[in-house]
Amino acid sequence: MDKPVTDRRSFLKLGMASWGGALAAQQRFLPSRSGSRRPSQPNIILIYGDDLGSGDLGCYGSNFPTPNLDAMAAQGVMFRQFNSANSVCSPARAALLTGRYPTRVGVPDVLQPTDTGGLSLTETTMAGMLEAAGYTTMCIGKWHLGTPPPYMPTNRGFGAFYGLPYSNDMAPLPLMQNLTVIQEPANLSTLTQQYTEQAVSFISSSKASPFFLYMPHTFPHIPLAASTSFVGQSGLGLYGDTLAEIDWSVGQVLAAVHDNGLDENTLVMFSSDHGPWFEGNNRGLHGRKGESWEGGFRVPFLARFPGQIPAGQVCTSMASSMDILPTVAQLCGAALPSAPLDGQNIWPLMTGARAGKGSSSDSNLFLYFDSWNLQCARMGPWKLHLTRYNTPPWIPLPDNWRVNLPLADPELYNLEDDPAETTDMAPYHPDIVATITARVQAMLPSFPSTVQSVWASTMSIPPCYCTSGGWPSAPAQ
Numbered sequence: 001m002d003k004p005v006t007d008r009r010s011f012l013k014l015g016m017a018s019w020g021g022a023l024a025a026q027q028r029f030l031p032s033r034s035g036s037r038r039p040s041q042p043n044i045i046l047i048y049g050d051d052l053g054s055g056d057l058g059c060y061g062s063n064f065p066t067p068n069l070d071a072m073a074a075q076g077v078m079f080r081q082f083n084s085a086n087s088v089c090s091p092a093r094a095a096l097l098t099g100r101y102p103t104r105v106g107v108p109d110v111l112q113p114t115d116t117g118g119l120s121l122t123e124t125t126m127a128g129m130l131e132a133a134g135y136t137t138m139c140i141g142k143w144h145l146g147t148p149p150p151y152m153p154t155n156r157g158f159g160a161f162y163g164l165p166y167s168n169d170m171a172p173l174p175l176m177q178n179l180t181v182i183q184e185p186a187n188l189s190t191l192t193q194q195y196t197e198q199a200v201s202f203i204s205s206s207k208a209s210p211f212f213l214y215m216p217h218t219f220p221h222i223p224l225a226a227s228t229s230f231v232g233q234s235g236l237g238l239y240g241d242t243l244a245e246i247d248w249s250v251g252q253v254l255a256a257v258h259d260n261g262l263d264e265n266t267l268v269m270f271s272s273d274h275g276p277w278f279e280g281n282n283r284g285l286h287g288r289k290g291e292s293w294e295g296g297f298r299v300p301f302l303a304r305f306p307g308q309i310p311a312g313q314v315c316t317s318m319a320s321s322m323d324i325l326p327t328v329a330q331l332c333g334a335a336l337p338s339a340p341l342d343g344q345n346i347w348p349l350m351t352g353a354r355a356g357k358g359s360s361s362d363s364n365l366f367l368y369f370d371s372w373n374l375q376c377a378r379m380g381p382w383k384l385h386l387t388r389y390n391t392p393p394w395i396p397l398p399d400n401w402r403v404n405l406p407l408a409d410p411e412l413y414n415l416e417d418d419p420a421e422t423t424d425m426a427p428y429h430p431d432i433v434a435t436i437t438a439r440v441q442a443m444l445p446s447f448p449s450t451v452q453s454v455w456a457s458t459m460s461i462p463p464c465y466c467t468s469g470g471w472p473s474a475p476a477q
Helices: 067-075 089-098 126-132 188-206 237-259 321-332 347-351 430-446 449-459
Strands: 043-049 077-083 136-142 160-164 175-177 180-183 211-216 266-272 298-304 313-320 365-370 373-379 382-390 403-414
Touching (some): 043 321, 067 237, 089 126, 126 136, 188 211, 403 449, 430 449
Parallel strands (some): 043 211, 043 266, 136 211
């Protein structure tokens, strides 16, 4: 197998690498019955961008130089309709690591450095699940799921931690190793390089046992920074330089996997916590970070596993970050957490055994939350907008300058035909509107009481007579 692009000259060239031939046909892993090393316990590497849009990667049509990520897509599978479970940092990460909606696990909003809580201590993380199955685990990068010691990575299933406790625009900003501050403030320009060195070292030192590496990068969340080797090299500004260094980091991780003889037993995944913020590319979708339009939720997802995931696949079925935990559990023979999951095993989609329309995700309901507010729901290709933030003149201005209002006429979009959510199809499909609405109502009792009470309170407000581009008028008297 060809090695990832890791030298500077080759790295800075744009375009997707050409990878010839098909990989071996997929084979199923058998559940492991002990903590010993077995082929049924593949290594798991999950690399995560911060505020990274799917349109930022070359394989999704970007002009940014991402040859290693492009090669990773060519060697495995690229998902076209992959959603985060939230459009802001902490809730998205909580859902990723638990397979459950953030409103179920105590993280509906972005956590602040002064917060005394975090991801509910009753929740089992992906790391905790794999640790119990005999895996060596490490988190390298941005945590952002609680800063008091009980909520930090080393008490949530990770054997080691190296990184920042939260976003790089928060203060104070310590670089930590486990629970010890080793630099304050953290040097942002060297972070990606330091994360990469830690990851390569962890892979080399852990190769004798199954391992889980969770690598949530700090960037391209602002403030942007890159090492001196990358500043000015992309020709596309500091944002492009930052992405180029992340792509280099991915190449270094893949090279470490290859050099340690682990290619055939390592699943490597790449995604992002939510849609882009300022400079990122949302692939022409409506909305960005912090919004319930597709531009806030749609993220890249790549998976590479030579011999298991055939090369060159593009999956058009909808999936979400909550699906990663149950998929990994099945691959690794790990016992699922006791709490009911919202994600499902998408290994058949990843391997091409089931692709396109007709997947089991078509019948499931995917919910779009902002804080405790349920705003949209998706079933198959159909996405129904039920509530939206606005500030009508008949409601007092709230502290956050917005209030969640019910739409007088819920809006329905076919995301397969209209991913930018431009044409409301509700008048033509009242049956679909009714079906999704009924399923939302049936699902609400399974959520914490706060979700239910906020929903009831929202539905009692005069509806919002507005469209996506206009201010509401007062309700009819």
